[in-house]
Every structure is written in structure tokens, then in C-alpha cells.
Amino acid sequence: MLDHEQVAIHAGRRSRLPVIVAVHSTALGPAAGGLRLWHYPDWRDGLTDALRLSAAMTSKFAVAGLPIGGGKAVVALPEGMELDADRRRDVLRDVADVIASLSGVYATGPDVGTSPADMAVIGETTPHVFCKPTDLGGSGDSSPHTAQGALAALRAVSRRLHGTSSLGGRSLAVIGLGRVGVGLARLLAAEGAVLTVTDIDLDKQKISDELGAVWRSPDEILAADVDIVVPAALGSVLTSRTAADLRCRAVVGPANNQLATPDVADLLYQRDIIWVPDYVASAGGVINAISAELHRVSADEARARVRAIEDTVDDLLDTAQRCGQTPAQAASELARRRLSATSPAKHRFTWPDASLLARTGGRQRVRATRRSTP
Ligand SMILES: NC(=O)c1ccc[n+]([C@@H]2O[C@H](COP(=O)([O-])OP(=O)(O)OC[C@H]3O[C@@H](n4cnc5c(N)ncnc54)[C@H](O)[C@@H]3O)[C@@H](O)[C@H]2O)c1
Structure with a gap:
């Protein structure tokens, strides 16, 4: 059964x-949700990711x-395809057309493979x-x-x-020194x-040296003897196998989709390892x-x-402890409760008209409006 309100799939007019x-x-x-521009073995894998x-x-x-x-928006690039600047622009304009056709039901942002500069290109076509x-x-x-x-x-x-929110002196293993990982490290x-x-x-070893950190290979780091793995x-870094290898007391980090399968959250709980759902820790x-x-x-x-x-996170961990649940169960019940407390309505982002947008260079106020469904 499709659990989604709508899914638009278009062959891009320019990029195909x-x-x-x-x-x-x-x-x-x-x-709202970001635009992922990523390689997939088959475009249907991109659809699965988007869902x-x-x-x-x-x-x-x-x-x-x-x-x-x-x-979420996904452009599924065939394996090995590289985009030059013109082709990238074509892809972004194709994405902008699809977003514009949704009339404010959805607005995008950067995600894996896209940046604020890409959002500027999309913003030439749509305010969303x-x-x-x-x-x-x-x-x-x-x-x-x-x-x-x-x-x-x-x-x-x-x-x-540890009874204190200070992380001074605590040992942490950070997996991935990209835009978020390096800032967090x-x-x-x-x-x-x-x-x-x-x-x-391997170029990131320079950052490791600069931070006075210990460098480990990606294969070894999950089994590092640290307080928290980050x-x-x-990718799905937590599998039933890697969960068994962990020696930390908690796994908390900004990466999306940390669990290979949902039951890994239960395995971590059975091992007394705190796992904060990725969608909570990555929301900043x-x-x-x-x-x-x-x-x-x-x-x-x-x-x-x-x-x-x-x-x-404090509240989720309290609730989980009180109810004998995993933090993942506590988070998903909280989300379900908040979603079921709403009345049926159609919501759209509304922005000033395109001429105002051009005059203000995009510095306009955005609103979310709500219309009751019949
Ligand atoms: N950028 C954001 O604001 C944001 C927001 C929410 C969630 N996230 C999530 O945080 C994670 C990182 O995002 P980012 O923007 O820093 O991405 P990024 O592409 O800048 O960085 C990812 C880093 O991970 C490294 N990497 C990839 N596979 C690896 C592996 N198997 N082992 C070790 N390192 C590996 C890459 O070389 C790169 O340095 C992603 O999962 C992303 O979805 C990012």
C-alpha cells in the first residue's frame, strides 16, 4: 500500500x-525535504530512497x-554518470519545474549531492x-x-x-568528516x-591530525572502545553484524538512515546501547x-x-525508560500522536508573486497556509 499523499515521477524535459x-x-x-542528486543502479532504487x-x-x-x-526529491543518476556544469543546470531546472507544478505543497532544500548554490538555480524558477x-x-x-x-x-x-552534559574528556568516534562531520568534530x-x-x-587525515584525533579505518572504527559512536x-552503518561488534555505550549522530533494518534498534537496546533515532539527532x-x-x-x-x-532527546530517553521502550519506539509514538492530533487539511507554502521575488532578490517572507478539505 502506498503510504504517501502523492509521488511525482517525471523524465526531465531537458536532462531526460x-x-x-x-x-x-x-x-x-x-x-519540505532536501533534493538528493545521487547515483543508483536503477532509477527505481531512487524511488525507494525518496519514499x-x-x-x-x-x-x-x-x-x-x-x-x-x-x-523529498531525488534525481536518480545512472552509475558512473558525471554532470558537467551545463548538464547540472539542466537537471536542476527540471527539478524546479516539477516542484513548481506542485504549487507549494512541497519545497526543497539541499541534501546529499546538492548545495545552496544549486538551490539558487532552482530559485530562478520557483520560490519553493x-x-x-x-x-x-x-x-x-x-x-x-x-x-x-x-x-x-x-x-x-x-x-x-555520565550525569553531565559536558563532553570534555569523553571519548567519541566520528564516522565521516564531510560538511557536518567535520563541523561536529x-x-x-x-x-x-x-x-x-x-x-x-584519506585526504581527511589532515583534519584528523589538526584535531589531535586518532585515525582509524572505516572498517575498524565501529568497534572502537569509546563512549559514543557518531x-x-x-549508508546503513548499523547492521545486525556491526551492532554485535560495537563496544560503545551509545550511538548518536547526524547521518540519515543509520539502521540497515528497523530491528537493529532492538538489538542495540538488548545490548544496553542507547541509540537516538537519526531523524531526531539530525534535525538541526x-x-x-x-x-x-x-x-x-x-x-x-x-x-x-x-x-x-x-x-x-532528554524527554525521549525518559519516556523510553519509563515505558520500557527503545528510544526509536518512543520517537515514533510521539510522531504518531502529533500527526493524529491534526484535522484533515491541505497545506501549502505561499510566497509573494514572482515580480516581488525578483525585485527583492528572494528576500521575501514565506508563509504556510492551510485550507480545510471538504
Ligand atoms: N548537511 C546537512 O545539513 C545534513 C542534514 C541532515 C542530515 N545530514 C546527513 O548527515 C550525513 C553527512 O552529511 P554531509 O552533508 O556532511 O555529507 P558530505 O557528503 O559532506 O560528507 C559525507 C562524508 O562521509 C564520507 N564517507 C562516505 N562513506 C563513508 C564511509 N563508509 N565511511 C567513512 N566515511 C564515509 C565522505 O567521504 C564524506 O567526507 C548524511 O547522512 C546526511 O544525509 C546532513
């Missing part, structure tokens, strides 16, 4: 590549307490886009905020493990954490973008909302 936009739910508000990721966005916004629904560069009126790169949000989740877990190092790090890109790369970027661009709160208020992930 499959452009997929999955809108999982607009029960809480119009749907899964958009459902996770619904949970991400619900648990974060934001009135936004879950969506977050995280354009700041000089074009967007909130820019979300990764520093995602790193701050992951740090907030780590503080809540540290309090549970720097924040942790600045606080005096003892770091072990890895990346498949997934900040790609979207919380900041929605707060800054949609709600137009001050930068301080947006930062406070990101830091509130610490309270969210």
Missing part, C-alpha cells in the same frame, strides 16, 4: 533523467514540533526552495546547524551516561573530547532553515530551537 518528488504527508503543514526519506522527514518535523510535513545562499535571501548552508543539533543530542546522552574537540575519526577519503557519513539543519526562512525568527531564537534538540 528521472526526477522524483515524494510528498509523504502534509498533515502538519506543507511538505523512505520523505517518510522520515514527516517524523523528523513531527518530533521537532514543527508545523511542516515530510517530502530553502537554503539558498544568504546573499540571495536564503539561510545558506545547513550543515553547521545540523552539527549543532547533533551536539545537543550528544549532550542529552552524555547526561544519561571541531565542536567536540573544542570542548575537550577525545576523538577517534575516519573517512573513506555516524556522520552515508531543517529546524534552523524553517525557523529563519519561514517563521522569520531571529538568529538567536533559531539557534535556541536547534539547541532544544537536547530537551527533545
